[in-house]
Amino acid sequence: MKRRPLVWVFKFFFASSSLPFVWMSLSGLVQAGLAAVSLLLLRDLVDGRGQSSSTLVWLSVGYLLSALVLPNAINILIQMFREAVVRRSQQDLTWKLMQKSARIRMDRLEDSNYQDVVSAVTKADSSVMINYWQCVQEVILSVLRIVSVGAVLTSFYWGIPLVVFASVLPELWMRLRFAKLQHRMHLDQSAVERRATYFAELLTNRESLKELRTSAVEKFLFGKWWAQKDSYDRKDLAFDRKRQSYFGAGHLLFLTAITISMYFMVKWVMGGQTSVGALTSAIFALNTIMGSMGSLLYNVGQVQHQQLLVETTIGFLQDTDVEQPDMSDLQDVEAPFDIRFEGVSFKYPDSDSYALQDVTFTISHGERLALVGANGSGKSTLIRLLLGLSRPTAGCIYVNGVPLDNCSLAKYREHVTVAFQDFAQYHRTVRENIGFGHLPSLPVQPLLEQAAEQSGAAEFISRLPQGYDQQLGAAYHNGVDLSGGQWQKTAMARAYLRPATLLVMDEPTASLDPLAEVEVYRQFSELAEGKTALLVSHRLGSATLADRILVLKQGKLVEVGNHQGLLRESGEYAKLFTSQAQWYRQDEEQGGVQDEHRVADVHL
Numbered sequence: 001m002k003r004r005p006l007v008w009v010f011k012f013f014f015a016s017s018s019l020p021f022v023w024m025s026l027s028g029l030v031q032a033g034l035a036a037v038s039l040l041l042l043r044d045l046v047d048g049r050g051q052s053s054s055t056l057v058w059l060s061v062g063y064l065l066s067a068l069v070l071p072n073a074i075n076i077l078i079q080m081f082r083e084a085v086v087r088r089s090q091q092d093l094t095w096k097l098m099q100k101s102a103r104i105r106m107d108r109l110e111d112s113n114y115q116d117v118v119s120a121v122t123k124a125d126s127s128v129m130i131n132y133w134q135c136v137q138e139v140i141l142s143v144l145r146i147v148s149v150g151a152v153l154t155s156f157y158w159g160i161p162l163v164v165f166a167s168v169l170p171e172l173w174m175r176l177r178f179a180k181l182q183h184r185m186h187l188d189q190s191a192v193e194r195r196a197t198y199f200a201e202l203l204t205n206r207e208s209l210k211e212l213r214t215s216a217v218e219k220f221l222f223g224k225w226w227a228q229k230d231s232y233d234r235k236d237l238a239f240d241r242k243r244q245s246y247f248g249a250g251h252l253l254f255l256t257a258i259t260i261s262m263y264f265m266v267k268w269v270m271g272g273q274t275s276v277g278a279l280t281s282a283i284f285a286l287n288t289i290m291g292s293m294g295s296l297l298y299n300v301g302q303v304q305h306q307q308l309l310v311e312t313t314i315g316f317l318q319d320t321d322v323e324q325p326d327m328s329d330l331q332d333v334e335a336p337f338d339i340r341f342e343g344v345s346f347k348y349p350d351s352d353s354y355a356l357q358d359v360t361f362t363i364s365h366g367e368r369l370a371l372v373g374a375n376g377s378g379k380s381t382l383i384r385l386l387l388g389l390s391r392p393t394a395g396c397i398y399v400n401g402v403p404l405d406n407c408s409l410a411k412y413r414e415h416v417t418v419a420f421q422d423f424a425q426y427h428r429t430v431r432e433n434i435g436f437g438h439l440p441s442l443p444v445q446p447l448l449e450q451a452a453e454q455s456g457a458a459e460f461i462s463r464l465p466q467g468y469d470q471q472l473g474a475a476y477h478n479g480v481d482l483s484g485g486q487w488q489k490t491a492m493a494r495a496y497l498r499p500a501t502l503l504v505m506d507e508p509t510a511s512l513d514p515l516a517e518v519e520v521y522r523q524f525s526e527l528a529e530g531k532t533a534l535l536v537s538h539r540l541g542s543a544t545l546a547d548r549i550l551v552l553k554q555g556k557l558v559e560v561g562n563h564q565g566l567l568r569e570s571g572e573y574a575k576l577f578t579s580q581a582q583w584y585r586q587d588e589e590q591g592g593v594q595d596e597h598r599v600a601d602v603h604l
C-alpha cells in the first residue's frame, strides 16, 4: 500500500482527537488572515490625517486587535489544543505500535537493520506526527501570510515582492536538499546511538554492574560509551555546521534583496511618489514577509525530515510481515498431535550458515523425546521452529499431516506448553508470574498452588511475606528478588499451569540444585504421562527418561535411538555421555559412592 503521510496523519488525528485537532488547525488559518488585515488598518491609520476622530479610534482598536491581541490569544489557544491532541493521540499511537510489534515475525526481529527501524519508531511518539502536521500547517500558513501580505505590498510597490520571492529560492532549494541528507544521517547514526545506549544500560543495570565491577571492566566500557557518543556528536555537529553555513549564505541573499527594496521605497517616499502610510505599512509588510519566509524555509526542511520519520512509522504499522497475516485459510488442528519435521533447514537472517540443516524426524503422540547435542548444535532453534516462532528456510513441519504454516498457530499453541532456557522474569506478583502460563487459571488459587507444587516453587513461595501476592523484582517498591533457581522454578510452574498435550522443556534445570533437579525430572516424567514431551538437556542422565533421543551436531540430526542403543553405537551420544560420566567415575575411583548405576541415576 502506498504511504500517504499527510492523509494518514490527518485521519489518525481526526480519529483520536477530532475536536481539538480541528480547532488547532482552524485557529492557525485565522491567525494568517489577521496579518493582512492589520497592514491595511495600519496604512489607513498612518495616512488618517483629516479623518474623523471616531474613525481613528476604531482604526486604532482594529489595528491593536489584529496585530497584537488576537494573534497572541490565538497562540495560547493553539498551544492548549496542541497539548490536548498530543495527549489523546499518544496513547493511541503507542497502542498501535505495541500491537504491531507483538505480531511481527520473530525472524524479522532478529534482523539488525530491522532493529534500527524498531528502535527509531518506538522512540518516535505522537509528537513526531503532530510536529509534522504543524510543520505542514505552518508551511501553508506562511505561504498564505506571504501571499496576502505580498498582495497588500504589491498594491503600493508591485516589483518588490517579486524580487524578495526570487531571492529566497536558493535557500529553499538548499533546505529541501539538506532535509533528505539529515534523514539519511539520522538512520546511519541510529546504529551508533543504539550501541551507545546499550553501553549506558550495561553501566546502569544492576545485573551487569555486579559482574563489571568485580572484573573491573567498567572503565573500559565507559571508554566505549564515550567513544560512541563522541563519534555520534562529532558527525552531528559537522553536519550542522555545514548546513548552517549553506543556509547562512542563502539567507544573506534574501537580506540583501530586502535592503535594496527598502532603499528604493524610501527614495520613492522622498520623491513624493508614495505616502508615508504606504511606506510604514510596507516596512511592516516586509517584516512580516521576512518572518514568514524564515518560518516557511525552516518548516519546508522540517516537513521533509519529519515526513521521512512519519513514513518510517507508517511503514512499520503497515508492515504485513507478521505472524499469519491472512487468517481465513488457516486450519484448526486438533490435539493430540503427531508432528513431522521433513528436511527442515533454518538460517537466521543475519547469518551465513545454517543453524539447522535437513532435519527429518517424527514425534508421535504420547512419545517422550530428548534432544541433546553440544552448545550451538541447534536445539533451541529446533524448538523455535516447532513452536512456529520461526519458519523453516527449507523443508516443512507437519502437524497431523497439515503444514504448520497452514495451521492456526493460536489454536495449535493452546495445546502446547513450554519452559524456555532464557525464560522471562516478570516483575509482577508471583500469582501473575505463574498465571501468565494460562490466563484462565490465573484467578484459580488451587491450580496455581498445584503448578507451584509440581515445579518445587511452593516451598519458597510459602516463605515470601505476601505469598502469591508478593511483588517480584527488587527494583520495585516492596519487591523481592528471587534466586536464579527460584526464578526457574517459577517459570516451570508457569509452564505446568497450562493444560497442554505437548510439553516442551528447554534446559529446565540449569539453575537448580541437585535435589531440585531430581525432583523436576521426576515431576516432568509424571506430567508427561499420556502426553507428548520434548526435553532439551545437557544433563544426559535425564535423556534416559526418553523413549527416543535425537542427537544434533552442528545443525544436523546425526543419531536417533534410545539410551542403551546409542551407547552401543559408540557415536556422538556415547561420546557426550561418557565424557560427562567421567567426572563421577573419577569420584568413585577416588573412594566415592560405589554404585555402577549412579551416573545415569544421579539426575533422575
Ligand SMILES: Nc1ncnc2c1ncn2[C@@H]1O[C@H](COP(=O)(O)OP(=O)(O)OP(=O)(O)O)[C@@H](O)[C@H]1O
Pocket (backbone or CB within 6 Å): 110, 348, 349, 350, 351, 355, 373, 374, 375, 376, 377, 378, 379, 380, 381, 382, 421
Ligand atoms: N538470534 C540468532 N541470530 C543468529 N544466529 C543465531 C541466533 N540464535 C542462535 N544462533 C546460531 O544458531 C546456532 C544454533 O543455536 P541454538 O541456540 O539453536 O543452539 P543450542 O543447541 O540450543 O545451544 P545451547 O546448548 O548453547 O543452548 C548457533 O550457531 C548460534 O550461533
